[in-house]
Amino acid sequence: MKKSKITIVTGTPATGKTTVASAIAMRTHALYIDVNAIIKKEKLWVNYDKKRKAKIIDTKKLNNILIRIIKEARKKEISLVIDSHLSHYLPKKCVDCCIVTKTSLKKLKNRLKKRVYEEAKIRENMDCEIFDVCLTEAEEAGHKVIVIET
Numbered sequence: 001m002k003k004s005k006i007t008i009v010t011g012t013p014a015t016g017k018t019t020v021a022s023a024i025a026m027r028t029h030a031l032y033i034d035v036n037a038i039i040k041k042e043k044l045w046v047n048y049d050k051k052r053k054a055k056i057i058d059t060k061k062l063n064n065i066l067i068r069i070i071k072e073a074r075k076k077e078i079s080l081v082i083d084s085h086l087s088h089y090l091p092k093k094c095v096d097c098c099i100v101t102k103t104s105l106k107k108l109k110n111r112l113k114k115r116v117y118e119e120a121k122i123r124e125n126m127d128c129e130i131f132d133v134c135l136t137e138a139e140e141a142g143h144k145v146i147v148i149e150t
Ligand SMILES: Nc1ncnc2c1ncn2[C@@H]1O[C@H](COP(=O)(O)OP(=O)(O)O)[C@@H](O)[C@H]1O
Pocket: 011, 012, 013, 014, 015, 016, 017, 018, 019, 020, 101, 111, 149, 150
């Protein structure tokens, strides 16, 4: 068995990725990787979509950085829990387990409203959950997927 286990946690914003990823990292003594912090630190956006009020992330660059972190962790036999709705874009060979967080549409709407997102942003994230975008993409990428309902 591999000594270093790489877990990714993906899902629509506000479905509970950070909550689940931190809990798993703490309980399994793995290192929690905050991808949002990496994106900010490394300025990994290629553009800003004014209409969607969202940064377009350079997922290729992000993947390269995450792959480097994973290789280093494997060498040191450290386990990682990677928290990001972009984490499932990692190649399946780098990942041992892919968790997709999901929640009911009612709960999701309440959580998104609490984040004081604009109506269009709430709609976009609701659609993402309705169409199971992260789950479908993760399965299509060939990851071993576990769904956690929050
Ligand atoms: N299992 C859960 N049960 C109840 N509330 C949860 C659960 N997981 C997350 N939440 C709540 O949902 C909100 C969003 O969770 P968060 O982990 O920040 O989501 P994400 O990282 O996917 O955006 C938080 O207010 C959190 O307390």
